[in-house]
Amino acid sequence: MTEDLIYKSDLSMNFKFNDYMDYGGKVKRYSDADSPKLFLNESCIHAAMVIKEILDRATKKSIDIDMFCGAFSLFRESFKQRIDEVKKQMQDEIDIEQKDDFDSFNPYKDLIDSLKSFFSKDLHLNVVLAKPLENIKNDDNYGFFKDKMGQGLLSFRLMDVDLGLDHFIVSGDAFRKENSDKERTATCSFNRPEYAAMFRQTFEGLKSFSSAYSF
């Protein structure tokens, strides 16, 4: 039975464009309703959608964001390429009436736009990195990141040692916590103060295991 369940797991499923649109709509609904619903994240596009929503909520509510991640990859060029690849794979399945929506579907751009809006309100994104940012200078957004660091809005710390804890992003009562690096799965909610507080506390703890990082 276990094997059956794992086999049937949605993790092995290839998402279609409609699935992403539905997911995006669901995320928006949960956020607008301040829903305490715990929901799952199962792909890089899902991640971009949820984090964009967390950024938008933080901007709206004027609250800072704490993030513990690998190498800030979500906002990097490599992530954009991954999304483009996924989009390319979906291209053949797109109906003619979906074409316009599909062409304008750009989760990475939406994410960066939300990040820009977030910083425009002078809010802070505090990041603890598990790994150093390699080749960051080759990124299109390098100048933007550097500029925000200069303004003190974007700050990085690098872990001195690997603690083996799961990555997460937390802002107010909203959070997204990765369950598996391998499967790219995560658990999210926009209104679970008890878990958000736990991740914020963890973030404070992580600070003491990391050093200020700059590029």
Add this chain to the structure above:
Amino acid sequence: MPFFDNDFQLLSSAQQTFLATIATLVVLCSYKNNSNFLSSLTTIFKDVFHKDIKHKIEWFANSFELSFLDECNIYSHSSVVSEEDRESLIAIQLEADTIRNEFFIKASEDKIKKSQASFDNQTKLNDEKQFPLLIAFYTFVISVAVLTVDSLNFNRIFGVFVLFLFDFAFLIMTISGWVEYWSDKAFLLHKLKNVDYFWGIATLLVLVLLLCEVPLLVKIFLLIFAVLFYAAFVYCIILKKCQGDNYNIRVTAKYVVKRIINAAFIALIVYAAFQYDFLYKMAPEELQKRFDIIMDNLSFVLDGLFVWRMMFVILCVLNAFILPLFLKYCYDRKNWETIKETIEQDFDGFHQKRDELKSRYNKLKEKIGSGKVS
């Protein structure tokens, strides 16, 4: 002088050159801007220590065995699982995260971080070059004293006596330094009692200046070193004041009185050394003969002075660059065993909560697996 003839030569020219080269290298290596030698060494040891910390943290992380969460995660993503069960699975994962993070942060901050912080402080001190510089400075002073004694041919008994004093100071300093590492206290330089060395040696140099008929060049040397040692003494006092470490006027006054007594004591010893001839001649003939025999028997010690010098030079190099880190590392290893035991006790609470969660998860899995899916 019954036990030293005029041909007595403490060091050969080659030995002097070698010694001076070693001393100069040590001094140069202590300056950040002049050499990367020390920083390279520090980096090597820092890496070793960080690897050790990493090993500890890996052990620590492995102790938080939550492997059932991977399976739980896969179940939670299954389309076969009902929404109700999915929420229960997600709740188990988040609860597990909560207890893991809580224990991890608490235990890590209390225990592991402490040992890392003590290392960071030590590295910081090394980075500031205070401790190695001090030792290198001593080495340099000794080398200069050795060279001066030999090349300028002034009172050999006094020269040998001064060198023995240096050696003694060195030995005491080295031993006290080690004791402090083992007792996990601050570095030598930051302990008030160790400021004594600066005062003592500066005073000794001034006494040499006052009591000894030495050439002008030697006087200049001695004066420079005396001023430097006094400056180091004042600097340390100010440093302690800045750190607010039990500094008050009464303690300082008491301290200065102690130093005056100390200086008087050194003066007495030096004076006695200068009066050796006089004392020797004043002693009964029988005692003079016995003393001659003793000194003859001890001549091998005096012949071995070069070995002594070299041994101390090597010792100070080791002391300055390698032993402090090595001993600290050993101490930390020893300390870690105690910490580990404490953490393992802390784990009991974690393991209890983890087992409860695991049991909840197994029941849920059984329910899902048996087809009782709602």
